[in-house]
Amino acid sequence: MREVAATGAAGKSLRAPDAQTLAEKLIARAAGRTRVDAGEIVTCRVDLAMFHDSSGPRRLKPLLEDLGASIWNRDRVVLVMDHYVPERDDDARRIVRIARDWARDQALPHVYDSIGICHVVLPQRGHLRPGLFCVGGDSHSTTGGAFGSYMFGIGSTEMLGVLVTGEIWLRVPRTIRMHWDGRLQPGVHAKDMMLHMIGRFGMNGGRYQAVEYGGSAVRALDMQDRMTLTNMSAELGAQTGLIEADEVTHEWLARTGAAAPEQGLWCSDDEACDERHEFNADELGPQVAAPHSPSNVADVDRFGDVGIHVAYIGACTGAKLEDLAAAARVLRGRTIAAGVQLVVAPASVQDQAEAEARGWMAALRDAGAQVLSTGCGACAGYGGSIPDGATVISSTARNFRGRMGGEAVDVYLASPATVAASALRGRIADPREVLA
Structure with missing residues (x-):
């Protein structure tokens, strides 16, 4: 650019x-x-x-x-x-x-x-x-x-x-x-x-x-x-x-x-x-930060051959109301790829309630998302940490080694829309291809 x-x-x-x-x-x-x-x-x-x-x-x-x-x-x-x-x-x-x-x-x-x-x-x-x-x-x-x-x-x-x-x-x-x-x-x-x-x-x-x-x-x-x-x-x-x-x-x-x-x-x-x-x-x-630094950034098309196990939409950075809306626009009427776990942890009860009222949470669940409680959760390495050895694409802010799970977890950072598109494809994907 x-x-x-x-x-x-x-x-x-x-x-x-x-x-x-x-x-x-x-x-x-x-x-x-x-x-x-x-x-x-x-x-x-x-x-x-x-x-x-x-x-x-x-x-x-x-x-x-x-x-x-x-x-x-x-x-x-x-x-x-x-x-x-x-x-x-x-x-x-x-x-x-x-x-x-x-x-x-x-x-x-x-x-x-x-x-x-x-x-x-x-x-x-x-x-x-x-x-x-x-x-x-x-x-x-x-x-x-x-x-x-x-x-x-x-x-x-x-x-x-x-x-x-x-x-x-x-x-x-x-x-x-x-x-x-x-x-x-x-x-x-x-x-x-x-x-x-x-x-x-x-x-x-x-x-x-x-x-x-x-x-x-x-x-x-x-x-x-x-x-x-x-x-x-x-x-x-x-x-x-x-x-x-x-x-x-x-x-x-x-x-x-x-x-x-x-x-x-x-x-x-x-x-x-x-x-x-x-x-x-x-x-x-769309941009993606590869493991293990938020500065390790390139365009999304550089990562098209990276398969994922977990797609995580959460944290103060990536699970606010508009973040949930962006993911729902990508996922509505579609189903996530086999073998992929899509996890959504809304940033607040208020945002989750409004997303429910607008049908965005239903779109996420219908696509196959598992919805967790609001809170910092896996972003801070506390509740709901990622399985060891997993490759994750996440809407969180940091992907340092060991941040979201064990030392063997690889975390890629992206927008909620890119995370949602990747959950559909089973690999890191450009949300514009899905929205088109």
């Missing part, structure tokens, strides 16, 4: 002298400043801190007790049980029990237990909106940037500091602009855009900077496809991924009841970036 790249010479910025990026505006607001500049170290007030059963209470509870400290603002804390639910063994039951008991003892007002994956539940419950500065106890917390929030993942020690003080420091990042013109073809999705960028720049391509996504192709995406872009900013190596708020954002906020700021308030100034890359979505085809 043709790509035009523009970068500042000798590390110099491309921007106009007074221009500010979206990332800088959000950080300046959190730091109580009128502006900030890349490279500065600032202390920011946190609007929201999110963690889940794996990253949260079992690690934070003893640390808080050792300090004799309390939570700075319970109303700004969100706990989601999604990694170890449903509990499949004694260890999972212990971890989830710690989380539930601690949430009760702390009287946390925002606890979501077994209703979906944190990065999907958070916006569905109205916790994200443009202008916020948020942290999460999970690397895919970058998902929040789809809503114009500055959100990034932190470790338990940093989260402890946030819980006690309500603040965190950071170095103001440079901003890399990924500009997509054109429009995606049917059967090509945001996951394909993201895999192409990771394949082009590598897993350190974001260099722990802020990555902003824009252009006509990005504006044409619905909110859940935008979430896929910002979610996998983690695989691109960015600190955060951001998309400017627009009509699509405001329509979503209206449906969830989240308060929305004045339209157009949180956006990058014209010519405000330190590095810019341009892509043409018209020319993009």
Whole structure:
């Protein structure tokens, strides 16, 4: 695919002298400043801190007790049980029990237990909106940037500091602009855009900077496809991924009841970036990442001779409502190949219920899909892991060795549409051939 790249010479910025990026505006607001500049170290007030059963209470509870400290603002804390639910063994039951008991003892007002994956539940419950500065106890917390929030993942020690003080420091990042013109073809999705960028720049391509996504192709995406872009900013190596708020954002906020700021308030100034890359979505085809790295990417037709045992549609990256719809469009009225196991784990109870109402879950089941409970499941290597020695095509974000099962499992990453087409063919396949 043709790509035009523009970068500042000798590390110099491309921007106009007074221009500010979206990332800088959000950080300046959190730091109580009128502006900030890349490279500065600032202390920011946190609007929201999110963690889940794996990253949260079992690690934070003893640390808080050792300090004799309390939570700075319970109303700004969100706990989601999604990694170890449903509990499949004694260890999972212990971890989830710690989380539930601690949430009760702390009287946390925002606890979501077994209703979906944190990065999907958070916006569905109205916790994200443009202008916020948020942290999460999970690397895919970058998902929040789809809503114009500055959100990034932190470790338990940093989260402890946030819980006690309500603040965190950071170095103001440079901003890399990924500009997509054109429009995606049917059967090509945001996951394909993201895999192409990771394949082009590598897993350190974001260099722990802020990555902003824009252009006509990005504006044409619905909110859940935008979430896929910002979610996998983690695989691109960015600190955060951001998309400017627009009509699509405001329509979503209206449906969830989240308060929305004045339209157009949180956006990058014209010519405000330190590095810019341009892509043409018209020319993009389905992408696949081969084992064992999300950066090991090529066009789908390079993998046509790879037979599969398992097709997995799941995770915050690949089992949201629109992901389920994309798979259902490919599978409706068809049956998966003999010897292939198609597994679907919806990203949230809400998405699953809406997919049921629209007939998409029925289309998946009729094609031969096995539907699992919502949650992180096999993506994180917890419940429902893949049989040893299997070749898997998955809508998840990572395919590191041992991530979804044993060391002998080979995982290929693709969009839900490509996963569905591959389940039909029994080998990695182009969804455009089925849709045609």
